[in-house]
Amino acid sequence: MGTFPFAIVINPPACILESSVPSHPTIIDVASEAGVSKSTVSRVLRGDGSSVREETREKVWAAVKRLGYEHNAVASSLRTNRTYTVMLAIPDITNPFWPEVARGVQDAVEEHGYAVVLSNSDWDVERERRFLRLAGRNRFDAIAINPTGVTSAELHATRIPTVILGVREDYRDFDMVGSDSYGGTIQALEHLYSLGHRRIALIRGRHRGARGRARLAAYEEFLSAHDLPQDPALSVERPFDLAGGAEAMRALLALDTPPTAVLAANDILAIGAMQAAHQAGLDIPADLSIVGMDDIYSASTTNPPLTTLAKAKYEIGRQAARFLLDRIEGKAPDVPRRQVIACQLIERSSTAPPKVTK
Amino acid sequence: MGTFPFAIVINPPACILESSVPSHPTIIDVASEAGVSKSTVSRVLRGDGSSVREETREKVWAAVKRLGYEHNAVASSLRTNRTYTVMLAIPDITNPFWPEVARGVQDAVEEHGYAVVLSNSDWDVERERRFLRLAGRNRFDAIAINPTGVTSAELHATRIPTVILGVREDYRDFDMVGSDSYGGTIQALEHLYSLGHRRIALIRGRHRGARGRARLAAYEEFLSAHDLPQDPALSVERPFDLAGGAEAMRALLALDTPPTAVLAANDILAIGAMQAAHQAGLDIPADLSIVGMDDIYSASTTNPPLTTLAKAKYEIGRQAARFLLDRIEGKAPDVPRRQVIACQLIERSSTAPPKVTK
DNA sequence: ATCGCAAATGGGAACGTTCCCATTATAGAA
DNA sequence: TTCTATAATGGGAACGTTCCCATTTGCGAT
Numbered sequence: 001m002g003t004f005p006f007a008i009v010i011n012p013p014a015c016i017l018e019s020s021v022p023s024h025p026t027i028i029d030v031a032s033e034a035g036v037s038k039s040t041v042s043r044v045l046r047g048d049g050s051s052v053r054e055e056t057r058e059k060v061w062a063a064v065k066r067l068g069y070e071h072n073a074v075a076s077s078l079r080t081n082r083t084y085t086v087m088l089a090i091p092d093i094t095n096p097f098w099p100e101v102a103r104g105v106q107d108a109v110e111e112h113g114y115a116v117v118l119s120n121s122d123w124d125v126e127r128e129r130r131f132l133r134l135a136g137r138n139r140f141d142a143i144a145i146n147p148t149g150v151t152s153a154e155l156h157a158t159r160i161p162t163v164i165l166g167v168r169e170d171y172r173d174f175d176m177v178g179s180d181s182y183g184g185t186i187q188a189l190e191h192l193y194s195l196g197h198r199r200i201a202l203i204r205g206r207h208r209g210a211r212g213r214a215r216l217a218a219y220e221e222f223l224s225a226h227d228l229p230q231d232p233a234l235s236v237e238r239p240f241d242l243a244g245g246a247e248a249m250r251a252l253l254a255l256d257t258p259p260t261a262v263l264a265a266n267d268i269l270a271i272g273a274m275q276a277a278h279q280a281g282l283d284i285p286a287d288l289s290i291v292g293m294d295d296i297y298s299a300s301t302t303n304p305p306l307t308t309l310a311k312a313k314y315e316i317g318r319q320a321a322r323f324l325l326d327r328i329e330g331k332a333p334d335v336p337r338r339q340v341i342a343c344q345l346i347e348r349s350s351t352a353p354p355k356v357t358k
Numbered sequence: 359m360g361t362f363p364f365a366i367v368i369n370p371p372a373c374i375l376e377s378s379v380p381s382h383p384t385i386i387d388v389a390s391e392a393g394v395s396k397s398t399v400s401r402v403l404r405g406d407g408s409s410v411r412e413e414t415r416e417k418v419w420a421a422v423k424r425l426g427y428e429h430n431a432v433a434s435s436l437r438t439n440r441t442y443t444v445m446l447a448i449p450d451i452t453n454p455f456w457p458e459v460a461r462g463v464q465d466a467v468e469e470h471g472y473a474v475v476l477s478n479s480d481w482d483v484e485r486e487r488r489f490l491r492l493a494g495r496n497r498f499d500a501i502a503i504n505p506t507g508v509t510s511a512e513l514h515a516t517r518i519p520t521v522i523l524g525v526r527e528d529y530r531d532f533d534m535v536g537s538d539s540y541g542g543t544i545q546a547l548e549h550l551y552s553l554g555h556r557r558i559a560l561i562r563g564r565h566r567g568a569r570g571r572a573r574l575a576a577y578e579e580f581l582s583a584h585d586l587p588q589d590p591a592l593s594v595e596r597p598f599d600l601a602g603g604a605e606a607m608r609a610l611l612a613l614d615t616p617p618t619a620v621l622a623a624n625d626i627l628a629i630g631a632m633q634a635a636h637q638a639g640l641d642i643p644a645d646l647s648i649v650g651m652d653d654i655y656s657a658s659t660t661n662p663p664l665t666t667l668a669k670a671k672y673e674i675g676r677q678a679a680r681f682l683l684d685r686i687e688g689k690a691p692d693v694p695r696r697q698v699i700a701c702q703l704i705e706r707s708s709t710a711p712p713k714v715t716k
Numbered sequence: 717a718t719c720g721c722a723a724a725t726g727g728g729a730a731c732g733t734t735c736c737c738a739t740t741a742t743a744g745a746a
Numbered sequence: 747t748t749c750t751a752t753a754a755t756g757g758g759a760a761c762g763t764t765c766c767c768a769t770t771t772g773c774g775a776t
Contacts, residue, residue, distance in 0.1 A: 396727090
């Protein structure tokens with residue numbers, strides 16, 4: 001991104017940026033202003049149920065207003081050991097999947113007065129580790145993470161309540177919330193089957209982790225449930241990007257009898273596949289049906305719009321936050337919880353019955 | 359998003375989540391472990407240039423390792439009045455424009471040991487105000503914001519160094535970094551002109567702020583520079599979403615002499631317009647050229663891929679962070695700075711010479 | 717040996733809260 | 747009126763650093 005020319009324009013308006021300042025008044029200033037003790041001010045400010053006369057309460061608030069007092073969360077944290085801050089660590093903020101999750105986390109957590117620190121590792125494990133250390137140093141109250149390299153042990157070592165985003169067998173003793181890739185895959189395949197497709201390909205993304213495996217398992221399960229032949233050529237694996245999807249599609253089209261429908265492990269692959277199919281002169285969905293997964297924004301803007309398996313991204317974020325919050329408050333059971341959220345098939349226009357060419 | 363059915367699966371693995379804990383050792387524990395004073399430990403830990411014997415230094419580090427000491431940033435902040443935290447406040451994290459900016463901010467800021475707190479207001483002013491208060495309470499060191507409703511005065515009131523994301527005349531006494539919408543618009547229009555288009559429409563997004571205005575101004579400037587007629591029907595304004603773009607397009611196509619080319623104020627509008635044009639049976643780019651703005655991910659996945667005016671999103675984030683960092687360190691001039699980054703035209707396949715129908 | 721000076725280290729106060737416990741005001745019962 | 751129980755308030759310690767200043771140590775010059 002360094003290719004952009006810069007144009008610097010310094011404009012000199014007649015104004016000064018910083019006025020010299022009476023720095024933050026403290027609770028003690030408020031106390032003497034209101035003619036009470038700092039303890040009382042603290043009580044009023046925290047607004048806990050402790051008894052303080054209505055009259056005093058008003059005096060304190062008046063003093064707060066008059067002085068423009070602003071609570072110091074740092075000092076408070078030092079004493080209480082609570083920062084009301086949650087770390088959200090994800091591998092790639094640029095992937096449209098995550099911002100939606102982030103929004104869910106933030107919305108939920110905010111209702112309880114927490115803030116979210118966003119950490120984007122860009123798939124760099126070392127960076128992910130740094131984030132963990134950051135969370136420790138800053139005494140964050142909780143961590144929500146989609147781990148890319150950091151181990152279960154490292155997460156434990158932070159001693160911070162943690163929830164895993166995504167269903168991952170290798171982090172089994174943490175709370176976990178993800179979507180039901182297995183069930184979703186079956187659902188998508190059944191959709192294609194019910195349209196009449198019998199020769200259905202699977203394009204998987206290349207990555208470790210259970211996700212791809214869940215899909216493959218579901219695929220095989222589906223085939224055998226319907227007494228369909230297990231043709232290994234119909235299951236291809238490529239890197240998780242547009243080019244990977246396109247390449248996979250070309251490989252499938254080169255087959256003696258190409259599939260009439262394709263399920264891709266995510267929308268990016270699906271869109272790549274669609275592009276390749278178009279280039280090969282195919283009409284979608286007449287000649288070929290394509291189903292994606294995730295329902296990222298782009299899925300609705302392709303031509304034709306992509307039929308896809310939507311994941312409850314926002315809901316995943318919210319639920320993860322809920323898990324964290326009650327762990328923080330000690331309201332969680334001692335045993336890890338796991339929530340698997342069902343996917344939802346969004347039928348758009350990239351699927352149709354196969355052409356009867358016989 | 360509440361429409362998803364839930365499937366709760368509690369799995370009870372034989373393991374305990376929390377072990378009862380020797381809570382965090384402090385600098386004092388380290389001191390006595392190493393047989394030195396806490397002052398010395400602090401000196402070593404901070405690693406400033408102050409003189410401490412190499413041997414002592416090693417003793418301290420050894421003790422740190424042995425005890426598993428972890429620096430307490432909260433206590434440190436209380437004393438130093440620095441939190442090494444920056445707030446990034448944006449209106450809509452779901453808009454693919456912002457994550458890229460966020461990545462830029464984070465990358466730059468992280469190099470200096472800062473963390474970023476992400477605040478997504480969802481266009482809610484009240485929420486935006488809450489974020490400002492949060493920044494104050496938590497003594498964040500800086501704020502990067504694309505303001506949606508919060509006034510310049512309110513920003514000043516935080517007393518926190520602030521940079522405005524985007525070029526906005528109504529916040530002139532802050533540092534500011536954005537892209538050159540005016541120049542970019544001209545650039546895009548010239549592109550269409552040079553292809554041979556003479557009847558070019560502008561689809562603007564409905565929103566206050568200078569952005570739309572810069573584009574309109576550029577549009578009018580362009581028309582008069584080329585002695586093209588100012589046809590008010592060719593400049594339409596709609597909400598900033600797919601539907602808005604589609605509606606705008608339909609309005610344009612309903613004209614007696616529709617435009618041969620369209621420039622949309624952002625990619626979302628452009629894609630909406632493209633969908634409407636397709637529905638009307640037009641072939642893009644043969645019958646109609648379309649140019650978008652921003653270069654969001656979807657722009658590359660449409661069919662045909664969208665020609666668009668790329669903004670240096672990542673670079674905007676980085677530069678904003680740089681502005682902030684040197685304000686924090688007091689290295690910035692007393693006068694607000696402003697950086698306007700040029701746009702770059704990405705020619706894909708949604709533009710072509712107009713059909714010669716005469 | 718002694719002195720002087722810089723380098724190395726130590727001790728305490730401060731940052732602004734919250735928490736605990738002690739003290740004082742208030743009101744109801746005797 | 748006195749006593750008692752409770753409500754309301756106050757005072758100090760603690761949280762874990764950093765910063766300032768004082769003290770000690772080391773070492774070369776005398």
